[in-house]
Amino acid sequence: MNHLPKLLSVPVCVWGGCLWLSSSAPLALATDPAPPVISHIKILSDKVEDVSSLDAWQKSVIKPTMTDAEKALAIWQTVVKFRHHDSPAPREYLFNDPDVYDAIKLFNVYGYCTGKSAQPAFLSLARAAGFQARHLSIYRFGVPEVFYNNAWHMYDPAMISYFPKTDGSIASVDELVQAVHAWHKANPGYHDNGKKLQAFMKDPGWKTGPALIAACPTLQSNGSYPFSSFGWYSAMVIYDTQPDKPPFVYEEPYSQGYQVNNQLRPGERLTFNWSNKGLHVGMLDTPRQDPASLTAPSGEKSLAYMTTYGDLANQRIGNGTLEYNVPIDFGTFHSATFSETNIICEKLPITNATDKQCGITAYKPQLPASFVVRMPTSYVYLSGQLVCDARIQDGGAIVISYSDNNGLDWKPLATLSQSGEQKIDLTSLVFRRYDYRLKFDIQGWHNAYLTSLQFIHDFQCSQRALPALGQGENTLTFSAGLLAPGSAGGSASVNESTLTIEPAPTKYKDKALIAADYHAVLNNMTENDVGNFSPSGSDASITYTITTPTPVTRLRLGSQYRARGQTHWLYQVSFDQGKTFTTMHQTVDHNRSDFAWITYDKIPANTTAAQVRFTAVGSGEGNLILFHHRIDADYALPSGFTPILATYTWVESGQEKSNTHISFAPADTWKIVCPTKPTMKSLTLERAP
Numbered sequence: 041m042n043h044l045p046k047l048l049s050v051p052v053c054v055w056g057g058c059l060w061l062s063s064s065a066p067l068a069l070a071t072d073p074a075p076p077v078i079s080h081i082k083i084l085s086d087k088v089e090d091v092s093s094l095d096a097w098q099k100s101v102i103k104p105t106m107t108d109a110e111k112a113l114a115i116w117q118t119v120v121k122f123r124h125h126d127s128p129a130p131r132e133y134l135f136n137d138p139d140v141y142d143a144i145k146l147f148n149v150y151g152y153c154t155g156k157s158a159q160p161a162f163l164s165l166a167r168a169a170g171f172q173a174r175h176l177s178i179y180r181f182g183v184p185e186v187f188y189n190n191a192w193h194m195y196d197p198a199m200i201s202y203f204p205k206t207d208g209s210i211a212s213v214d215e216l217v218q219a220v221h222a223w224h225k226a227n228p229g230y231h232d233n234g235k236k237l238q239a240f241m242k243d244p245g246w247k248t249g250p251a252l253i254a255a256c257p258t259l260q261s262n263g264s265y266p267f268s269s270f271g272w273y274s275a276m277v278i279y280d281t282q283p284d285k286p287p288f289v290y291e292e293p294y295s296q297g298y299q300v301n302n303q304l305r306p307g308e309r310l311t312f313n314w315s316n317k318g319l320h321v322g323m324l325d326t327p328r329q330d331p332a333s334l335t336a337p338s339g340e341k342s343l344a345y346m347t348t349y350g351d352l353a354n355q356r357i358g359n360g361t362l363e364y365n366v367p368i369d370f371g372t373f374h375s376a377t378f379s380e381t382n383i384i385c386e387k388l389p390i391t392n393a394t395d396k397q398c399g400i401t402a403y404k405p406q407l408p409a410s411f412v413v414r415m416p417t418s419y420v421y422l423s424g425q426l427v428c429d430a431r432i433q434d435g436g437a438i439v440i441s442y443s444d445n446n447g448l449d450w451k452p453l454a455t456l457s458q459s460g461e462q463k464i465d466l467t468s469l470v471f472r473r474y475d476y477r478l479k480f481d482i483q484g485w486h487n488a489y490l491t492s493l494q495f496i497h498d499f500q501c502s503q504r505a506l507p508a509l510g511q512g513e514n515t516l517t518f519s520a521g522l523l524a525p526g527s528a529g530g531s532a533s534v535n536e537s538t539l540t541i542e543p544a545p546t547k548y549k550d551k552a553l554i555a556a557d558y559h560a561v562l563n564n565m566t567e568n569d570v571g572n573f574s575p576s577g578s579d580a581s582i583t584y585t586i587t588t589p590t591p592v593t594r595l596r597l598g599s600q601y602r603a604r605g606q607t608h609w610l611y612q613v614s615f616d617q618g619k620t621f622t623t624m625h626q627t628v629d630h631n632r633s634d635f636a637w638i639t640y641d642k643i644p645a646n647t648t649a650a651q652v653r654f655t656a657v658g659s660g661e662g663n664l665i666l667f668h669h670r671i672d673a674d675y676a677l678p679s680g681f682t683p684i685l686a687t688y689t690w691v692e693s694g695q696e697k698s699n700t701h702i703s704f705a706p707a708d709t710w711k712i713v714c715p716t717k718p719t720m721k722s723l724t725l726e727r728a729p
Contacts, residue, residue: 119165148418
C-alpha cells in the first residue's frame with residue numbers, strides 16, 4: 041500500500057480535502073495526521089502466546105532467564121501447541137513437496153500439517169533462537185536435534201515426544217537407538233513388527249520396555265502419545281535402525297519471512313472467526329479431501345489432547361473475512377490507491393435516491409487515466425468478489441486488469457461498458473494468494489465514472505493463534521505500527537508494508553507463481569522442474585528486481601542451498617539498476633544442504649527499487665544448488681495512528697456477549713471478565729468512525 045506524499049500536477053482529492061494544483065507547479069503534500077494505512081495491527085490475549093513473527097515469538101516465549109534446556113523445551117512446546125497433526129496437510133505448492141514449510145505461517149494461517157512440516161518448523165525456531173540444530177533421517181522417519189551443554193538432544197514435535205535420561209537431560213537419537221537395539225536384542229521377534237509391538241504395548245507392557253523410552257513424559261497410560269496415531273510401539277520401530285542404515289543428517293526444507301501484518305484503510309474491516317464455513321486451502325484440489333480438523337472439536341476426537349496444551353479455540357481451522365468498501369469521496373479515496381494517474385473525484389448530478397454523490401473519472405482529456413488498488417493479506421485467500429458500480433455514457437468504459445506478480449504483468453479481467461452494479465468473481469484468480477492488484481483504466485473524458493467499489497474475501501486462519509478469552513479476567517493488549525525511534529511506550533507509530541517474491545517449482549506453474557512470473561533473470565543458471573537452480577557456466581546468478589512505491593526500509597531474504605567443495609553463494613543487492621552490487625551475505629560451505637536467512641537494512645535513502653541477486657561462486661557438478669528462496673522488501677508508509685475499534689463476540693452459558701473497545705493510541709490494554717467458560721465466536725477490527 042502506497043501513501044507517502046505524491047508529487048502531483050493535476051487537481052486531486054487527497055486525505056481530507058481537495059487541492060487544485062497547476063500542471064506547471066508540482067507540490068509535495070504533507071502527511072495527514074490520520075494516515076491512509078494503519079499497519080501491524082495486533083491484539084494479544086494473556087491466554088495465548090504471540091506467534092505473529094519470529095521476533096514476536098521469541099519475545100513472547102523465550103525468556104532471558106531460561107537455561108538452554110528450558111529454551112529447547114519451550115520451542116518444542118510452541119510447535120506442539122500451534123500445530124496439529126492432520127492429513128491432508130495444507131498445500132501452497134511452493135516447494136518440491138507441495139506442503140507448507142514456514143513455521144510462523146503454519147501457526148497463524150493453518151494450525152495443522154503432517155510431521156514432515158512439523159520437524160522443519162522446530163528447526164527454524166531453534167536456529168532463530170541461536171541453537172545449532174540438525175535434522176536426522178532415521179528408520180522410516182526424521183527427527184530434529186538441538187545442541188547444547190556439549191551434547192545433542194532430540195525433541196520430536198510430530199510424535200509429541202522427548203526422552204529424559206536418569207540425570208534429567210534429554211536423550212539424543214544415538215542414545216535412543218542404543219536403548220531400543222538393546223531391548224530388541226534381549227527380546228527377539230519384535231523387530232519391525234508394529235502389530236506385535238502394539239499388542240505388547242498394552243498396560244503394563246510398555247512400562248517393561250526400554251527404561252529410556254518409558255521415561256517419555258507424554259506417554260499416556262495406554263502407551264499412546266497425546267496424538268493417538270503414535271505410541272510406544274512407534275518409537276520401538278523408528279529407533280530400531282539397521283547397521284547398514286544408521287541415522288544421517290538430512291535437511292528438510294523450510295522458508296522464513298512470512299509474518300502477520302494486519303493493515304486497515306478507511307472502509308476496510310477484518311473479521312476473525314472461531315469457526316469455519318467448510319472452506320480450506322485444499323478444497324479445490326482433485327479429489328477434494330477435507331482434513332479432520334475442519335470439523336473435529338478441540339479437546340475431542342483427533343484434537344483430544346489440545347486442551348492439555350492450552351487450546352481455547354473451538355476447532356483448528358478458522359475462516360475469516362476481509363471486506364473493503366473503498367470510500368468514493370473527495371477526502372479519502374486516495375487512501376485506497378497504490379498508484380494513480382490523471383484521475384479526479386467529481387460530484388455527480390443526483391437524479392434519483394439511488395444515485396451516488398461522487399465518481400472517479402479522468403481529469404484531463406486525451407491522457408491515460410488509471411488507478412491501482414493493492415489487496416495484501418496476512419491470511420491466505422479462499423474466495424474473492426469485486427462489486428462495483430459505474431456511470432457510463434457516450435462510449436466510455438472502465439477496463440479492469442489483474443496482477444498477482446507485484447504489478448509486473450497485467451491480465452484483462454473485465455470491462456465496464458454500461459451503467460449499473462456489477463459483481464465479478466475473483467476466486468479462481470486469488471485462491472491460494474496473499475497479495476494481488478487491480479488496475480482500473482478509465483476511458484473517455486467525463487464519460488466513465490466509478491461510483492462504488494467493494495472487495496469481499498474469505499480467508500483461512502488458525503483458530504489456535506487467535507487472541508481467545510478464557511474463564512476469569514482476561515487482559516487484552518493492542519498495538520499498531522512499529523515503535524518509532526526515540527518514542528516511549530508506543531506513543532509514536534511507524535507503518536510499513538511488504539512486497540514478497542517466493543517462486544514455486546515450475547511443475548506447479550498452474551497453481552503458484554514461478555521464477556519466470558517474477559521476471560527472474562538467469563545468467564548461466566539452469567532451473568529444473570522441482571525448483572532447483574544450478575550453475576551451467578561461470579558467473580552464474582539469478583536476479584530479481586523488486587520495486588516499491590515508497591522507500592525500502594529493509595530487505596529480508598534467504599534460501600535453502602547446497603555449497604560444498606569450497607563453493608558458496610553470495611546474496612547481493614544493487615540499488616543503481618545493476619551497475620554495482622553489494623554482498624549482503626556469503627553462505628557457509630557444507631557437504632549437505634543448509635539454510636541462510638538474513639535481514640539487510642543498509643538501504644540508501646529514498647530507495648524504491650532493488651535488484652537482489654543470488655550468485656554462485658565455485659564449480660563442480662552438483663556442488664552448488666539454490667533450492668527454495670524468498671525475498672521480502674519492507675517499505676515505509678506514512679507514520680501516525682488513528683483509533684481502531686475491536687469487537688469481541690462470544691457465548692457464555694448459552695447467552696451471546698460482546699465487548700467493543702476503541703484504542704485511541706498505538707499501545708493500549710483493557711480487560712474482559714468472563715465469569716464462566718466462554719465459547720469464542722469472532723473478533724472484528726476496523727478503523728473507528
